[in-house]
Amino acid sequence: MSELLIGGVETFSTVDFPGRLAAVVFMQGCPWRCPFCYNAVIQKIGQPTNFLWPKFIEFLGTRKGKLDAVVFSGGEPLVQDGLAEAIKEVKSLSFEIGLHTGGYRPEHLERVLPLVDWVGLDIKAPFIAERYKAVTQTNHLDKVLQSLDLLLKSGKDFECRTTCDPRLLSVEDIYVMADALKAKGVKKYFLQQYRPVEGDKVTTEADCEKFFKDKDLLEKLKADFEEFDTRR
Template sequence: MHALRVGGLTPLTTIDFPGRLAAVVFCQGCPWRCGYCHNPQLIAAGAAPERPWQAVLDFLARRRGLLDGVVFSGGEPTLQAALPEALREVRAMGFETALHTAGMYPERLAAVLPLLDWVGLDIKAPAQHYDAITATPGSADAVQRSLDLLLASGVEHECRTTWHAGLFSREELDRLGDGLKARGVRRWQVQECRQGQRQ
């Protein structure tokens, strides 16, 4: 089994895992090409890891009793086959676990949901705009399946949408929120796309 490919580590966050003090592990690699990507340095799956996974485990061992949890972000964490084992290792150390995902791999998400205490799921746009934003045909269908799995799991979660009027209209954003609420999403956050992120 290959070790998790780590693109970076934030030692402490109070905002990425609601109600917990946490560290954030940034996972290397993402197959989508969103023009406003906040972490473009993490897109290349084959890039050299920023640090070994064992170094992250060593860091976490020193933070027992100080941190509540660990967030796996990216990039796209579910891209990596090593994610389930990494989650099990972190949970065995006594930490709660959270995942930030764009929902592009529903089956892989289903496999790790039992290992998670919280999920932040990106809902990038209304379905008709997904392919243009992600540069990946069929991306909306995968996300809808992931949302269904997340809602059925009972795992605590939040959906997030990064919005700019150049991506889709305010009216479409409002309809997206109404649709998520109708499906059972109770927490939805809208993040304004910063101009410096757009390409």
């Protein structure tokens, strides 16, 4: 049996795998440090946890016919080497598999991709090295681009999505990101609203909503992608 390090579990979700009723496993470990992180407690890997993998598998045994899928989320699921084995265990119970990732470790994504039914790929910043570093505090842009190419070549169902944190991104940045995604052949793109995290005393509701009230931007995105929507 696989031994994933889990930070938390959502036993029922209608929003984490489009069109599916899913349980979500939040895996420990994350190489990013997004300022909008709502899951910062699980960024560090190896913490004591009450969420044990064998117990989760036991729980899934009681959900057959009630859930369609299991989503591996994070954190960053591609951090843990046991992911493929864990996915195989879940698939043996006849659940579909969703994966949320920022595209870290493309070589690992390539290994697990044949086992996965749907992927949500986070696009955190424009594909411009200095902008990507400024927003994410990391140099992972090349990895993200490799992961995106893998997804495009795989033919797997996937979406790209961006959390619109007004402290990090402008409306202009979204135009730049959308143009790059469209040029690569991405078909599905979603904008997610940022909700101020604890400690953010400066961001107003109007700041968060500016992306979603920009009619020109929304019309362009609707025209550019086969599927575009906002999540608020």
